[in-house]
Amino acid sequence: MQCGRPLLLRQPFAPDAFDQVILGCVNVIADEMNPARVAALRLGMGESMTAFTVQINCGSGMQSIDTAYRYIREGVMDLVLAGGAESLSHAPLVFNHSAVEWYARMFGARNIWARLVALLGVRPSFFKPVIGLERGLTDPITDLNMGQTAELVAHLFHISRRQADEYAAESQRRLATAQREGWLAAEVEPLFARDGTVFDHDDGVRPDSTADSLAKLKPAFERPWGKVTAGNSSQITDGASWVILASEGAVKKHKLQPKAVIRDSEWSALDPSIMGLGPLFCSTEILKRQKYVLGDIELWELNEAFAAQVLGCLAAWEDDEFCRKALGLSSAAGAIPRDRLNTDGGAIGIGHPVGASGNRIVLHLINAMHRLGLKRGIATECIGGGQGGAMLIEAV
Amino acid sequence: MEETRIPALDVLGRRNLELGPFVDGGQSVGPWVHWKLRADQDGIVWLLLDKKGTSTNTLSEDVLTELDAALTTIEQDRPRALVIRSAKQSGFIAGADINELRGVTDPTKIEALIARGHGVLDRLDRLPLPTVAVIHGYCLGGGLEMALACDHRIAIDDASFGFPEVLLGLHPGLGGTVRLSRLINPVQAMTMMLTGKTLRPSAAKTLGIVDAVTQERHVIGAIKAAADRSLKLHRPGMLVGLLNSSPARALLAPRMRRETEKRAPRRFYPAPHALIDLWAEHGGSAAAMQKAEISSFARLLVSETAQNLVRVFFLRNNLKGLASGTWDGKRIHVIGAGAMGGDIAAWCAWHGFTVSLADMKAEPIGGAIKRATELYGKIGRDNRRRIRDSLDRLIPDLRGEGVTSADLIIEAVPEALSLKQKV
Numbered sequence: 001m002q003c004g005r006p007l008l009l010r011q012p013f014a015p016d017a018f019d020q021v022i023l024g025c026v027n028v029i030a031d032e033m034n035p036a037r038v039a040a041l042r043l044g045m046g047e048s049m050t051a052f053t054v055q056i057n058c059g060s061g062m063q064s065i066d067t068a069y070r071y072i073r074e075g076v077m078d079l080v081l082a083g084g085a086e087s088l089s090h091a092p093l094v095f096n097h098s099a100v101e102w103y104a105r106m107f108g109a110r111n112i113w114a115r116l117v118a119l120l121g122v123r124p125s126f127f128k129p130v131i132g133l134e135r136g137l138t139d140p141i142t143d144l145n146m147g148q149t150a151e152l153v154a155h156l157f158h159i160s161r162r163q164a165d166e167y168a169a170e171s172q173r174r175l176a177t178a179q180r181e182g183w184l185a186a187e188v189e190p191l192f193a194r195d196g197t198v199f200d201h202d203d204g205v206r207p208d209s210t211a212d213s214l215a216k217l218k219p220a221f222e223r224p225w226g227k228v229t230a231g232n233s234s235q236i237t238d239g240a241s242w243v244i245l246a247s248e249g250a251v252k253k254h255k256l257q258p259k260a261v262i263r264d265s266e267w268s269a270l271d272p273s274i275m276g277l278g279p280l281f282c283s284t285e286i287l288k289r290q291k292y293v294l295g296d297i298e299l300w301e302l303n304e305a306f307a308a309q310v311l312g313c314l315a316a317w318e319d320d321e322f323c324r325k326a327l328g329l330s331s332a333a334g335a336i337p338r339d340r341l342n343t344d345g346g347a348i349g350i351g352h353p354v355g356a357s358g359n360r361i362v363l364h365l366i367n368a369m370h371r372l373g374l375k376r377g378i379a380t381e382c383i384g385g386g387q388g389g390a391m392l393i394e395a396v
Numbered sequence: 397m398e399e400t401r402i403p404a405l406d407v408l409g410r411r412n413l414e415l416g417p418f419v420d421g422g423q424s425v426g427p428w429v430h431w432k433l434r435a436d437q438d439g440i441v442w443l444l445l446d447k448k449g450t451s452t453n454t455l456s457e458d459v460l461t462e463l464d465a466a467l468t469t470i471e472q473d474r475p476r477a478l479v480i481r482s483a484k485q486s487g488f489i490a491g492a493d494i495n496e497l498r499g500v501t502d503p504t505k506i507e508a509l510i511a512r513g514h515g516v517l518d519r520l521d522r523l524p525l526p527t528v529a530v531i532h533g534y535c536l537g538g539g540l541e542m543a544l545a546c547d548h549r550i551a552i553d554d555a556s557f558g559f560p561e562v563l564l565g566l567h568p569g570l571g572g573t574v575r576l577s578r579l580i581n582p583v584q585a586m587t588m589m590l591t592g593k594t595l596r597p598s599a600a601k602t603l604g605i606v607d608a609v610t611q612e613r614h615v616i617g618a619i620k621a622a623a624d625r626s627l628k629l630h631r632p633g634m635l636v637g638l639l640n641s642s643p644a645r646a647l648l649a650p651r652m653r654r655e656t657e658k659r660a661p662r663r664f665y666p667a668p669h670a671l672i673d674l675w676a677e678h679g680g681s682a683a684a685m686q687k688a689e690i691s692s693f694a695r696l697l698v699s700e701t702a703q704n705l706v707r708v709f710f711l712r713n714n715l716k717g718l719a720s721g722t723w724d725g726k727r728i729h730v731i732g733a734g735a736m737g738g739d740i741a742a743w744c745a746w747h748g749f750t751v752s753l754a755d756m757k758a759e760p761i762g763g764a765i766k767r768a769t770e771l772y773g774k775i776g777r778d779n780r781r782r783i784r785d786s787l788d789r790l791i792p793d794l795r796g797e798g799v800t801s802a803d804l805i806i807e808a809v810p811e812a813l814s815l816k817q818k819v
Contacts, residue, residue, distance in 0.1 A: 143781055155613030156408045158419070225610065225617025271405040281404075326404040 002191045004043045004083070004242050011244070013254045015044050019077040021051035022067050024060025024084035025355040027136060028053065035085060045081075055355075058305065058381055059267070059389040060084055061241060062358030066265045066391065068245040078250040083242035084359035139385060142273045146384055147221030150228045150306035153276040157315040161227040164307040165214040168232035168348050170338075171304060175345025176207030183344055186367050187241075187360075204235045205349045232307040237351025241359040260366040263376075264290060264392040271386055276309030278388025279380035280316050284327045286378065286392050294333045297340075297392075298374040301361040303381035304346035313382075314341075343368055357381065362391055369395040413532070414615035415483060416442040426469065428462040432483065433469065440623050441475040446483035453482050455538035455570075456493035457509065464516045470523065477526040477623035480546060487533020488555070489542060494564070498706055503694040510690050513570050517545040521575075528622045530615055531555045531606070536594070541572040544579065548622040548629065549606040550615065551597040557605055558594030564709060565702030567671040569693035574685045577675060579632055580604040582639045586652060586675060590668050604630040640679045649676035667696050725803030726750060731796070731819055737808030738764025742771055745790040746782075752791045752798020761792045 008015045023036035032038045036051035054063045061084020068080035138145040144152070154164065178184050179201055190200040209231065219226030220233060246256055266289075268281030279302055287293065294317060304310055316322050317333040324331065344364065347357060361379040369377050380390035411419075417436040418424075424432035424444075432444040443466055447453045470478055482488045500506055520527065520542070529543040532552035540557055543549050551557075559568050559576070567573060567589060577585040580603045588595070588603075597609040607630050610618050621627035638644060652672045656662075662669040670692050678685035696702050726749060730741040733755035741753040741764060755761050768790055772783040791798060799805060809815050 141781075151613050155414075156411050222611075222614065225614035225621070271403065274405055274408070277404060322404075322407055325402045326407045328401040 001039065001042055003189050003240050004039060004081075006189050007242050007244070008043060008045075011254075012256070013079075016046035016049065017254070018045060018049060018079045018081050020068070020071065020080045021045065021049060022064040022080060022082045023051070023053050023355075024055070024062070024064040024359060025053050026055055026057055026060055026086060027355070028055075029087070036083075039083070039085070040081075056267075056387065056389070057384040058303070058352070058354050059358050059383040059387060060355040061360065062265075062362060062379070062381065062389045062391060065243060065245065065262070065359060065362055066267075066389070069262045069265060072245055072247045075247075078247040078253075080245045081242060082245055082359070083240065084353075084356035085240035086353035086355035087238040087240075137384065139272045139275070141385075142271075144273055145221060146275070146305065147226075147228045147233065149273055149275050150233070150309045150312075151222050151226050153274055153306075153312035154227050154308035156274070157312045157319070159227070159308045159311045159315065161215070162211065163311055164227055164232040165229075166211040167307040167311055168214055169209045169211045171307070171342065171345045171348040172206050172209040173345075174343065175202075175205050175349035178344035179205060183368075183371060187363055202350050204237060204351045205345075228306055228308055232348065234303075234305050234347035234352035235349075237353050239351060239353035239356045239360070241356045241363060243359060243363055258396050259370065260396055261394045262391060263394050265390065267387060267389050269387045272384075273386075275384055275386045275388075276306060276312055276382045277316055278382035278386065279303075279313050279390060280327060280388070282388040282390035283378055283380045284329065284333065286390055287333075288328075290392065294336060297336075297376055297378050299343065299365060299369050299372065299377035300336055300341045301346070301365040301368075301377070301379040302341060303352070303357055303361050304342060304348045305352060305382050307348060309382060310342070343372070354384075358389060362393065365393055366395060369393070410485070412612045413483075413485060414530075414612050415444065415481075416440075416479065416616070416619075418442065418444065418483070426466055428466060430459050431462050431466050433466055435475060438620065438623070439476040440479060440619060441470060441473070441477070442479045442481070443470075444481060444483040445489065451484060452486045452534075453484055453489045453539070454491060454493040455489060455513075455542065456496055457512075459493075460513050460516045464519065467516070467519050467523070470525075475525065477528060477619070478523060479528050479530060479619055480520075480542070481530035482532070484533075488529075488531045488535040489539025490534045491537030491539055491560070492570070494706060494709060497697055498710070499703070501698055503691075503698050506694040506697055507690055510569055510693060514686065514690065517542060517571055521545040526623050526625065528619055530619065531557075532612070537561055537568065537572075538570050541568055541570040541575065544572060544575040544605075548608075548627060550618045550622070550627075551600060551606040551609045552612055552615070553597055553609055555597045555600075555606075555609075556594045557597075557600045558592065559589045560592040560594070562590060562592045562667050562671070563705070565665070565667045565699065565705040566693065566696050567667055567674070567689075569689060569697075571686055571689065573671065573674055573689050574682050576605075577640065577679060577685075578636065578682060579630070581636060582675065582679065583648060586672070589671055590652070590656060604632070606630070642680050645676050645679050664701070666699060666701060670696055727752070727798070727802045727804070729754065729793075729798045729802035729805045731755075731799075731805065731807045732809035733760040733764040733792075734808065734810065735767075737806070738767055739771070740806055740808060741790060742768035742786075745786045746772065746775070748789075750789045750791070752793040752802065754793040754796045754798060756794075758792075758794060761794070765790065765792065 021036050021040040023039060025035050028035060034053050036053040040049040040051040054060055054067060056063045064082040064084060068082040071077040190198055192198055214231040217229040217231045220230045221228050251258055264286045266282040266285045270278060270281060302310055302313060314336060318335050320332040323329040323333050358381050365377045365379040375395050377393050378390055382388055417434040422434050424434055426433035430447045432446055435441045445453050447459060527546040528548040528550060529546040530550050531543060532555055535543055535555055535557050537560060559572060561567050584603055600606045601609050607627055608618050649672055656668045660668050674688055674692050678688045728744045728749045728751045730737050730751060731754045733753050741751045745751045753761055753764060772786055776783045807819055809819055
């Protein structure tokens with residue numbers, strides 16, 4: 001709601017002008033079994049607005065964009081609101097201070113990753129215990145939780161704890177800079193709680209993180225020798241994000257100013273135990289189809305589920321054997337310069353509201369390309385269960 | 397452009413085995429054929445067994461001779477720690493090279509050969525630096541004896557441990573009887589050697605045979621912990637000393653003999669009884685027990701029982717060799733869900749085939765599924781994933797539709813001509 005209202009408010013058309021609402025959401029709560037329809041009604045888009053919810057784990061927010069894109073490309077729709085939202089906590093908890101305090105006492109500050117994510121728009125940041133998520137974040141086929149799959153990727157590509165911590169510290173630094181410089185102003189809306197509290201920025205950021213300070217953390221998933229810690233993983237948060245997709249006809253009709261064009265999209269799947277490598281397959285497929293090489297992509301948003309997993313993807317693209325045999329390339333794809341990847345940080349600092357992230361990285365890629373004067377970018381994410389999604393975007 | 401892509405995990409699978417300093421094309425600095433030696437960046441020396449000309453490591457005379465030479469180098473260099481592991485995907489060491497034990501008739505020759513092996517493992521045991529055996533896959537017989545001569549044993553979660561010598565009419569002969577009965581509760585040690593049963597890593601950890609159970613991805617971390625002595629070492633408790641004491645042995649040995657006699661009479665199976673004698677007489681002194689182990693092993697090896705069992709072992713292996721032709725089929729169609737058909741189908745599904753189980757009636761198929769569930773519960777124990785996946789692969793087929801996609805069709809209907817003709 002809190003990010004959808006300002007977005008609709010600034011449009012030159014009425015909220016009921018849309019043809020469809022599509023929302024990505026992983027953990028649908030019992031009170032709102034189709035959150036897309038609930039959001040459409042509460043956003044005042046009218047009783048006749050059809051709306052459905054999509055779920056492909058961490059790719060849900062991008063799946064909503066992709067589905068809208070394909071509807072529009074087919075010519076059956078002109079204007080679609082596509083979003084992603086995640087809130088694993090129960091709504092009453094958010095407003096019930098005694099319950100929140102009870103949770104806080106019970107789990108202790110260190111184990112509660114309660115975050116406000118102020119994204120394109122924001123919804124209330126709910127406190128939630130990590131423990132309740134464990135099952136949802138464990139792959140049923142391999143019995144590995146997501147953190148363990150990152151451990152495996154780190155092992156197979158020789159990513160060290162130090163490298164992961166250094167990546168995480170840099171990500172935090174980049175996010176802090178982006179917040180300070182106001183680079184997120186175009187996509188983060190302040191959130192107003194009913195008690196009047198204003199949340200105007202994402203507070204998961206830790207600009208004082210260094211590789212040395214992160215080195216002190218214990219492994220989160222596989223003790224005692226694991227490399228994946230709470231510090232070099234994405235934070236479990238609540239958040240929401242919306243984007244508007246319009247056909248050429250709708251752009252003309254409503255005199256819209258498009259920010260970007262979707263050129264291509266792709267989904268891929270692989271063994272669930274190495275789900276973190278998902279981005280390699282879908283992104284490479286797009287490159288092949290468009291006859292691009294890795295270097296032709298000017299900016300990348302590769303969702304930071306885990307630092308080790310991002311670094312594993314980068315290492316795999318530089319790995320000749322892997323690129324030839326697993327990706328079907330003639331040789332190693334090459335290196336992505338670090339200043340072209342997750343330029344303003346990512347889920348390690350901002351958080352990873354699983355249903356929303358895919359939407360957010362597409363939006364942020366567009367805004368970052370505008371700021372940097374770049375034209376062509378790919379937003380991609382790994383997906384729990386062993387999948388990957390990617391979207392090729394051109395800034396307008 | 398035509399392209400063939402290989403599933404990512406198949407490409408990466410070979411990299412899973414953690415080979416430390418040998419990973420990025422690191423070459424051995426030693427001159428040996430079966431062993432590779434190289435130090436990693438932390439000053440820990442890795443000694444890999446990669447027996448030439450075979451896919452499975454076994455302990456042979458030349459493997460031990462080379463190990464002796466490698467230990468000379470290590471004694472001189474005094475690295476921070478020594479890691480011993482297998483470079484084979486198949487596992488650590490499957491046991492002694494039984495080929496070398498065939499047809500020998502002179503016990504003194506065997507004693508001399510075995511004593512040399514004892515010398516090498518004793519030397520490994522005495523190394524004045526932390527020694528770590530990293531164990532994946534099979535760790536049996538002589539392999540386990542070598543591992544027991546190290547300070548630490550780190551098990552990968554696919555490892556299996558055992559002393560199957562008794563099945564060949566023998567008992568451990570490279571110091572295993574001594575080292576195991578002094579490392580863990582000697583009653584459990586004797587049980588393990590008397591039954592020849594293999595243990596999974598969790599059981600080995602509980603008994604105290606291994607210090608840690610982990611995955612390949614944490615081998616480096618486990619080794620570092622062992623090298624700086626922060627890895628909690630299993631230490632034999634007071635009980636071990638107590639149970640190895642003379643009065644305890646006098647009390648326990650007769651019971652062991654009685655139990656063993658029931659299952660394996662001394663007249664036909666001398667090995668388990670020799671093992672009990674060994675412990676009962678010498679369990680109080682490591683040196684005396686080790687000496688006695690050598691002569692007892694030599695006596696057993698030349699005995700008719702052992703030589704016959706060894707021959708049977710080779711015949712069986714030859715048969716396995718004959719049967720090991722590869723078959724690329726994936727789909728099996730079984731007609732008839734009775735006791736035989738249902739169980740064949742369950743067995744095939746357990747071994748990775750997708751099986752359609754056809755019957756005219758639903759009830760027999762239901763019964764077959766029930767029996768399969770019970771069977772998997774027994775043989776799969778806590779392997780929930782394999783049980784689930786096997787049941788997923790066992791497809792009830794009331795209309796016989798699985799026949800068209802099957803690579804192999806098995807007919808298992810009752811022996812009635814009319815029925816057979818119908819099928």
